[in-house]
Amino acid sequence: MRCLVVYASLNQVHRLKRHIYRGGLYVDMVRAPQCLGVRGCSFALACDPALLPAIRDASKELAIEIRGVFTESPDGYVSLR
Amino acid sequence: MTYLDNAATSWPKPPAVPAAMRGMIEHAGGNPGRSGHRLAMKAGETVYACRENLASLFGVSDPLRICFTSNATESLNLAIKGSLEPGDHVVFSAMEHNSVWRPLRELERCGVRISMVPAGANGIVHCDSIVSQLRRDTRLIVLIHASNVNGALNPVEEVGRIARDRNVRFLVDAAQTAGMVPIDVEAMKIDLLAFPGHKGLLGPQGTGGLYVHDSIRLQPLKHGGTGSDSDSPVQPEFAPDRYESGTLNTPGIAGLNEGVKYLLRHGVAEVQRRERALTERLLAGLAEIQHIHVYGPANAGERTGVISFNIEGRDPVVAADELDRTFDIACRAGLHCAWLAHRTQGTDQTGTVRFSLGALSTEQDVDAGLAAVRTLAQKGKR
Numbered sequence: 284m285r286c287l288v289v290y291a292s293l294n295q296v297h298r299l300k301r302h303i304y305r306g307g308l309y310v311d312m313v314r315a316p317q318c319l320g321v322r323g324c325s326f327a328l329a330c331d332p333a334l335l336p337a338i339r340d341a342s343k344e345l346a347i348e349i350r351g352v353f354t355e356s357p358d359g360y361v362s363l364r
Numbered sequence: 365m366t367y368l369d370n371a372a373t374s375w376p377k378p379p380a381v382p383a384a385m386r387g388m389i390e391h392a393g394g395n396p397g398r399s400g401h402r403l404a405m406k407a408g409e410t411v412y413a414c415r416e417n418l419a420s421l422f423g424v425s426d427p428l429r430i431c432f433t434s435n436a437t438e439s440l441n442l443a444i445k446g447s448l449e450p451g452d453h454v455v456f457s458a459m460e461h462n463s464v465w466r467p468l469r470e471l472e473r474c475g476v477r478i479s480m481v482p483a484g485a486n487g488i489v490h491c492d493s494i495v496s497q498l499r500r501d502t503r504l505i506v507l508i509h510a511s512n513v514n515g516a517l518n519p520v521e522e523v524g525r526i527a528r529d530r531n532v533r534f535l536v537d538a539a540q541t542a543g544m545v546p547i548d549v550e551a552m553k554i555d556l557l558a559f560p561g562h563k564g565l566l567g568p569q570g571t572g573g574l575y576v577h578d579s580i581r582l583q584p585l586k587h588g589g590t591g592s593d594s595d596s597p598v599q600p601e602f603a604p605d606r607y608e609s610g611t612l613n614t615p616g617i618a619g620l621n622e623g624v625k626y627l628l629r630h631g632v633a634e635v636q637r638r639e640r641a642l643t644e645r646l647l648a649g650l651a652e653i654q655h656i657h658v659y660g661p662a663n664a665g666e667r668t669g670v671i672s673f674n675i676e677g678r679d680p681v682v683a684a685d686e687l688d689r690t691f692d693i694a695c696r697a698g699l700h701c702a703w704l705a706h707r708t709q710g711t712d713q714t715g716t717v718r719f720s721l722g723a724l725s726t727e728q729d730v731d732a733g734l735a736a737v738r739t740l741a742q743k744g745k746r
Contacts, residue, residue: 292592292605293397294428297412314400323594326400345426 287327287360288338289315289351296326302341308334319360321351335363366693366732370722371512371540371670371700373562373569378724380622381566384410388618395611397591407614414621415604421624421632422557423548424575431574431604432612436539437463438585439558439574442607443535444468444506446582447556450475452503457481457489457518459511459705464537468506477501483708486661487516494523504533509541513705513716514660515643515670517545524553533580539563540668543623543723544639546632549575556580564635565627566723567620570613576603586610627723635723642721642730643669649734655741659709659716669721672700672711675741680717683740687717691736695719 290296296312303310315325328338332354342349353360367375394404396411415427424430433439444467448454454471456464458480468478479497483489494505505527510517520536527534535556538547542557543564549557554575561571576582584599588609593600600606627635643664650658655676661667675683684697698715699706706712719733 291600291602292590293408294412294415294592294604295602297408298426298428301412301416312405323596324398324591326397 284355285329286332286335287329287353288349289321289325289327291350293326295347296328299328299341308337310334319351319353366729368693368695368719368733371720372696374566374722376724377566378626381619384622385615385619388615396614410618414617417621417624422575423550428603429576429578431576431607433572433574434570435572436558436560439572440464440537441467442574442585443556443558447504447533448476453477453499453501454504455479455481455494455497455502456506457483458708459483459487459508461512462701464506465704487511487514487709489518491519491522495526498530502532504535506535508537510668511705512540513700513702514672514709515667516660517666521552528553540670543627544668545636561620566623568616571616571620639669639721640664642725646671646730653738653741672716672718674716680715683717687736693733693736
């Protein structure tokens with residue numbers, strides 16, 4: 284089960300992905316599903332839940348707003364905050 | 365062909381530039397920041413890589429502060445029109461290009477107050493002249509880094525300090541220096557840096573950008589789709605999306621990325637060192653030819669490789685045409701879209717012939733140019 288950390292734009296997701304990669308971690312990028320309802324079109328980092336703290340730290344460090352954190356479940360997506 | 369028109373656009377480009385553009389169209393032709401499929405995501409990766417490389421080149425810590433435009437003119441329009449409101453005061457120099465002068469004159473009609481600072485006879489603007497024009501309501505200083513007419517280099521770092529001390533926004537037109545002269549926006553205290561992609565940065569035409577300091581929120585020049593905040597009727601607040609409505613020139617940016625990578629590999633300081641040596645060779649050669657008048661600083665350390673001159677008794681446009689047809693030399697003549705600068709150096713009625721060097725110029729190019737000018741000058745008046 285992976286997590287989706289949603290951001291406003293692909294530009295922000297790229298910046299975070301590269302920053303996290305420099306720290307030795309790999310995360311994927313996806314278009315955020317529309318059903319998440321996070322302010323229209325958005326992109327997300329997709330990762331193992333174990334990487335969530337690193338992503339939250341990176342977002343804080345780069346001052347990029349997280350617009351939602353979700354985990355995939357058999358019934359859909361569950362918000363983690 | 366001997367190409368001496370790099371101030372208009374650089375040529376040739378490193379081979380990786382057209383190869384990347386072709387590769388982008390053939391293998392990564394999606395729309396970055398819109399769709400989520402692999403072609404689109406791959407395009408987005410290239411666009412972001414170019415942002416990162418440009419940030420590295422200009423000493424920018426956050427690549428998201430690099431906004432893509434179609435050329436330096438668009439960047440300057442965004443920076444100027446996005447900064448100024450009726451009642452604001454702006455200071456600019458008498459060496460500016462029309463891409464600064466015309467937007468400012470347009471804004472003047474809407475209530476923006478403008479003050480033009482004179483330059484010295486060699487085209488260099490002095491800091492004291494700028495300070496003397498600053499007022500309590502001065503919102504912006506606009507300064508060309510190096511003249512596109514005579515190559516005169518301006519004291520950007522000193523003006524940056526003055527602007528920062530007085531809390532005035534500082535916009536630098538780097539059309540002739542990006543990729544040719546080392547630029548560090550933090551060290552030089554530059555708030556807004558406008559640059560073309562197709563000149564010193566060695567990318568294709570139709571590319572350019574604007575660095576926007578993270579404390580600055582400009583009014584966008586364009587409004588529309590950004591691939592973000594799509595449920596909102598207004599532009600996003602965050603950069604670069606706020607300033608990049610509409611699909612980007614992704615193939616162009618892929619080419620630009622290769623041009624910037626070339627510069628990062630070779631080093632802009634090394635490019636400048638080479639260009640300075642060629643400039644000295646060209647200046648020395650022109651000085652030995654009778655009936656030639658060269659404009660701008662005599663010292664290569666105070667200028668770039670943009671050299672304007674006239675051949676006594678010859679119309680510069682006719683001379684440039686003859687250089688092309690008879691000697692296979694590409695250069696530009698006329699007013700170079702910078703009437704103010706020509707007025708400053710006293711050539712607004714005549715224009716000049718302009719030779720301009722680039723990162724890939726050679727001694728052979730310089731010598732071919734000199735030989736042709738020597739022949740034209742010896743042929744006498746026409």
